[in-house]
Structure formats: C-alpha cells, structure tokens
Amino acid sequence: MSFRGTSRARAWAGLIGPATEVDAIERDVRAELEAHLEHAIVDRVESGLDPESARLEAHEVFGDYDGTVHACVRQKLGGRLMWAKIHVAVTAVLLVGLGLTIHRSYAMQEQLQLEAQEARAIAVEFAERKEPREIRLGVGDRITVISTYSQDLTQKTFVEQDGTALFPPAGRLHVHGLTRGQLEELLNESFAAFYTAPVEVYVRVEQD
C-alpha cells in the first residue's frame, strides 16, 4: 500500500504541499526502510542463516512496514499536516455557519412575507367594511392601526381625556375631533419621518 495510493492521502497531499513532494518523501522513507531490511538480512546471513530464512526473519522482526512508512511521512510533514487539519476543520465550521445563516435569512424573509400578506388581508378587510371616513374621534374611542409596511406600526390605542392618543414611534398626537380619514393622513405623515418608504396605515375606530 502506498501513502499516495489512497484518496485520503491524495486529499491531504493537496493541502499540505504538492503531491510530488509527498511522493518524494514517501520514496525516501521506503528507500531508508529497504536499506534497514538489507542490513538486517546481511547480519542474519553472516550469523549463519540461509538467505531466504534471513529475509523472512528480518521482515517478521520489522513488523508493520506500511504502518511505519505512513508514520514516518506523517512525522516528516509534521506541523503542515496539523495546519491542514485545522484548515479543513475551520472551513467546515465556516461552511456550516454560512449554511445556517442563509437558511435563517430565507426563513426570516418568508416570515416577513407572511406577516405582510396578513397585514394586507386585514387592510383589505378594513377597506371592505366601508366604515365612514367622516366618523369623528372622541374621548374613549378605541383605535386600531394596521400597516402593510411594518408589523411594528400595527398597534391598538385609545383617545385619552386630553384628546390625545399614543402612536409609537410618532409619540402622542392630538386626535380628538379628527375624522378617520384625517387620522390616517396624520399617521401616514407622522410615521413617514421614521421610514424611508410610504408606510400606508389603515385605521379602525370603535366607539361605544
């Protein structure tokens, strides 16, 4: 088995240096271990063993030849192999993070689209109710604001004793005596200061 002979080793070779360099290291290690075996065989032959028995015994004593080649190549590459592993791990983490961010972004976009559709449906429902735009606001009237632009603007409030009502983020506005249509215009103007596009609010008024 060759170090370069496995797809895993080839993949690492690409990260830790040119494949030719890894090949050269492996060839050098194998040549060194072959030289070791030759010396071991010669020693055994000089001790009286026949060449074949000497060869078999030398190989047996040596043990895991390919494992030793791989261990030597790993040692030779040393830090570069570690950095290659770190490189792969960091890349994997970044890719997973990127994947999650994209997934989350799509999910948020979908949620915003659903909310906008919901708001539009409510607005249409409001429009279809054909509440008279001339209805005038008085103390204690309950106001529902719906916006197709931003869910943040959809709110419920009421006309207080001093004739005002609170409409975040525009703040407290004097609404007593306004018609429903005038209130919608006032809110569209007041909210416009906080957004870059027309906010399109619809108002529903409930009176006792």
Place this chain on the structure above:
Amino acid sequence: MPTSDRVDLPQGALELLILRTLTRGQEHGYAIGQRIRERSAEALAVEEGSLYPALHRMERHGWIEAEWGTSDKGRRAKFYALTAEGRRRLTDAKASWQRMTRAVGLVLEGGAT
C-alpha cells in the same frame, strides 16, 4: 536475553537514547537500533515502528540531520548526525531524565525523609 527481561521505553526515552547514540558519530537507523540494544545489555529492543518515526520527528525539529551514504557493509543507508540544537536538547533532556529517575527512586525507596 529472554524477552520477558526487556524493558518498555517510557515517553521521551527513545529520543534521549538516539541523541546519546549519535554523540559517538553519525549512524544509520539500523545501526542506531543495534547500538541501543548492545549498550543496554540487550534490555532495550527498539522497534522499527517507533525508531524511524522518531528519527523523522527529530530531524523535523532540527535536532539531527540526515544524509545518504554507504555503510561499512558497502550498502546504501541514510545516516543521521547530531546538530548543535540536538546537543543542547540532549543536555536538557539528560538533566531532566536524571531528575525524574532520582525522584522516582526516592519515592520507591520510601521518600526523602
């Protein structure tokens, strides 16, 4: 020597033995293993699977350097030699080893008191 009398090398000992062996001059891997075995009265048998990766690790650290040459048996072999960095490493590792064996000896003999 019977196999049962052989000693397993503790962590770091192999590098120390290799450095010490190379103070007598450059040697190839097979000869380094032989020298360690002979000088330990056959008690230490270094396995090739440990010896060669250790040699390559030490070469990467700059403690030893390698060069192909011809052995006394007329065969090609890779010879290792100590570097200046390797000599410093040997001095440090030897002192550390002696402190450790002395401390272990004290504990085994019942403590310093």
